Amino acid sequence: MGTYQLIKNLxxxxxxxxxxxxxxxxxxxxxxxxWDTYYPNSRFIVQVADYFDVSVDYLLGRSTYQKDTSVTASAVNIAEIVTKLTDADTELVKALVTRLAD
Known part of the structure; x- marks a missing residue:
């Protein structure tokens, strides 16, 4: 499905x-x-993605997921640090993060 058709559906x-x-x-x-016959300026694709709260990849047909589900670099860094902790320390970090998220 093309970009314009995806936008029409949204x-x-x-x-x-x-x-x-x-x-x-x-x-x-x-x-x-x-936009059925050519790709628009990337600035407009970003604006449409923001308008509909979907990812640019979704609008370009590169993903079937409307939202970006990728892991951030910060999350990867945190995961790398946590893998070096003891099980007890990992549980403490988990409890702290859970409390912060509430």
Whole structure:
């Protein structure tokens, strides 16, 4: 499925018109319909992704997940540190992080 079709589906599912989306991100009326035949400027793809709260990869058809589910670099760094701890210390860190998240 192409980018424009994905955007049309998102707009339909959220009850907004393509014209409204175009207006709110600063595109002229009918601009998105051309996205069937060429890729738009990356700035507009990012704006549409932000508008619908989906990932750019989803809009480009590179992912079937609407939200980015990748692990951040910080999470990887924390995981690397935790693997060096004792089991008891790992449980303490887990309890601390759980308390902070609440």
């Amino acid at each position: 707009a339909r599912d959220r009850g907004v018109s393509i014209a409204k989306v175009e207006k709110e991100i600063g595109l002229s009326n009918g601009s998105m319909s051309k």
